[in-house]
Amino acid sequence: MKKLLILGGGTAGTMMLNKLNGVLDANDWQITIVDQFETHYYQPGFLFIPFGIYSKKDVVKPKRDYFPTGTNVVMSEIDKIEPNENRVLLKNNQVLTYDVLIIATGSKISxxxxxxxxxxxxxxxxxxxxxxxxxxxxxxxxxxxxxxxxxxxxxxxxxxxxxxxxxxxxxxxxxxxxxxxxxxxxxxxxxxxxxxxxxxxxxxxxxxxxxxxxxxxxxxxxxxxxxxxxxxxxxxxxxxxxxxxxxxxxxNMGDEAIARSGMGDEFNFIPTNKHTLQSDNYKNIFIIGDATNLPSSKAGSVAHFEADILFENILSYINGEPLRASFDGHANCFIESGFGKGILIDFNYDTEPLPGKFPLPGVGPFSLLEETKMNHYGKVMFRWMYWNQLLTGKELPIESNMSMAGKRG
Amino acid sequence: MSELTLARDADGNLANKADWNEEAALMLAKEEGIELLNERRWVVINFMRKVFEEKGDAPSIRRLTKESGINTKELYELFPGGPAKKAAKIAGLPKPKGCI
Known part of the structure; x- marks a missing residue:
């Protein structure tokens, strides 16, 4: 039995768990996810709380509701990763070994x-x-x-x-x-x-x-x-x-466990290949979401696009094939601008946010870098999509890699 | 040597690292309003170049403070306005990718 270990049950870790569960043969692979907190926060919703638009109950759900039945869940703080030994020491004194490790420990304010x-x-x-x-x-x-x-x-x-x-x-x-x-x-x-x-x-x-x-x-x-x-x-x-x-x-810093493991940079972010999401230093370690040192935005949309790429690359790695899927730094952000309007930006490593239209099959188009009511609805709709589609690993109607369709250069 | 002879990138930093030497550094410093490259400034510039050599990116302020031996306060005195950005330019490196 081989072991795939996911550190962190936030947005990125939960998405990866849901994508891999059911695809990896349960007779060959055991998937374990580690987190120290039971509550999942919809972090994009925090912005609305100071203005009384959302309250706490609008942004919380139990993490376990989003873990597939039968997942091995370990609730503990991480002490440190020992990448040369292929194991992780937990604060509850458990030691978890792995064949493949996905680090999704995020970032937080300091x-x-x-x-x-x-x-x-x-x-x-x-x-x-x-x-x-x-x-x-x-x-x-x-x-x-x-x-x-x-x-x-x-x-x-x-x-x-x-x-x-x-x-x-x-x-x-x-x-x-x-x-x-x-x-x-x-x-x-x-x-x-x-x-x-x-x-x-x-x-x-x-x-x-x-x-x-x-x-x-x-x-x-x-x-x-x-x-x-x-x-x-x-x-x-x-x-x-x-x-x-x-x-x-x-x-904003990465988790202290990364510093304790000697795996982070000066912000405790982990050196990661910006296209394959493989660790720069360890072939069986992959990093996703805010925990990476990628020159992309730290945001849920980015973690989501990364998850599509990482899913493919994990399967390639497990099958002993080269990592073909390549992340382009895609980010897509609805900017709430007040008075029921919003602004949308869409960009990647190489292309900065440009004005124009953003086509979205069945819903769009949205206007880029312009204030519209439609963009506000996009933002409002996103919370539903987050809980019901994104976290559960379902496909969203947006390509992982950025498209130039509709953009004005 | 004049400013015209050295190719620049979109940020005004040197386009070719090979064009850099001490004379170029002084010229770039003057563009940033720094008239003199003293020993402390050279500590920072050399550190920037060393990190770039190793990592392919110029260091953030946080890394400068942690590892160059010069604290943040002094970094701002040596390179008023933006130590990481200005020292990278004077060191002949592209603008640090650090901020997204």
Missing amino acids: PDEIEGLKDELWFKNIFDFYTIEGACALAGFFKNWQGGKLVLNIAEMPIKCPVAPLEFVFLADWYFTERGIRDKVEIHFVTPLPGAFTKPKASSILGDFLDKKNIKLTSEFSIAKVDNENKKIISWDEKEVPFDVLVSIPP
């Missing part, structure tokens, strides 16, 4: 990396929205807030879902307008990037949206610390931005 961030104002005037706790605490704060300086700060790249901070300020503009206090709220987007987004064309178009919505942009700001006493953030080159409420995107 507020401790920034001096003064997780200090006396944490969850009083300083919040994150990348955790359920942060998103819910911020919802409580906003409900009674009467206005002032709202600062959103991205500490450092890369981050999960690089469009979420933009969506946050767009939604804040809408939310405080609805509450009738928009004129009392100064919204300020403070980023280490040279502009609103990472890719030039989208950055310029999205920057115009910030302008139009009266959101102030400060670029090339690398936060060094938070001054809790005077409520301001201070950059390494001593620029200062004062706030009444700070919404922080702290540095």
Whole structure:
């Protein structure tokens, strides 16, 4: 009996489990999945919680509901991977050996990396929205807030879902307008990037949206610390931005178990072949989703496109064939822009987000880099697709690799 | 040597690593508003080149801080505005891929 081990039962790990289960012969292969938490969070939904659009119950389900019957599930924190021994040590003292290992341990925020961030104002005037706790605490704060300086700060790249901070300020503009206090709220987007987004064309178009919505942009700001006493953030080159409420995107790091295993880079992300998703260092280890060091976005859509590729390559590997499927860095993001509208971007390693149309059989076309109601519905629809199709490993009507159809160069 | 003789990529960094030498480094530094390449700046530039040689990408700020022996505060003093980006350019390397 051979063993396939999946570390991490989040979006990427669950998709891989569902794709491989039933395809690998149960007489030859035993599949095991390891995770330390029972609850699956729909992370794209966290964005809506601070504005009262979703509450906690809208974004949680038991992980086990998405694991096929008969899966060997181990609930424990991972101590470390010993890749040369083909085994994984767990915090519950279990030792799991493997023939093939899929690492899907994701990424999470590390507020401790920034001096003064997780200090006396944490969850009083300083919040994150990348955790359920942060998103819910911020919802409580906003409900009674009467206005002032709202600062959103991205500490450092890369981050999960690089469009979420933009969506946050767009939604804040809408939310405080609805509450009738928009004129009392100064919204300020403070980023280490040279502009609103990472890719030039989208950055310029999205920057115009910030302008139009009266959101102030400060670029090339690398936060060094938070001054809790005077409520301001201070950059390494001593620029200062004062706030009444700070919404922080702290540095995003891979799991500590990766660091303990000596397998990660300076962010605990694992060196991975950007096309085959095989580990750069170990032939029987594959990495998917946020845990990789790929120069692609860290997002569910990316993990989904990767899952199609990795599924093929795992089967090739098991059959002793060359890894033929090649990931192109495809990402597809609906950007909620407030007032019932959204913007869509679609890109890969080589092609930056471009304007045009995005054809989608049976539903589309959606408009790229334009604000439309249709794009908003795309985003709303996505939550249903996530729970019912994506996690269960079903095919979605979008190609894994990016298509140029409809795009204007 | 003049700026015109060296081919550049879309970010204004050197297109050909082979064009780089100490003289080119000084010229690139001046474009970034840095008039002098002192010993500390060379520590960073040489570290950037070493990492690029090994990994095929210039290091992030986080890696610079962790491994170059120069802390973040000083990195920003040596290369005001954007240490990783500016030092990569002066080191004759493409812009770090780090941010997506």
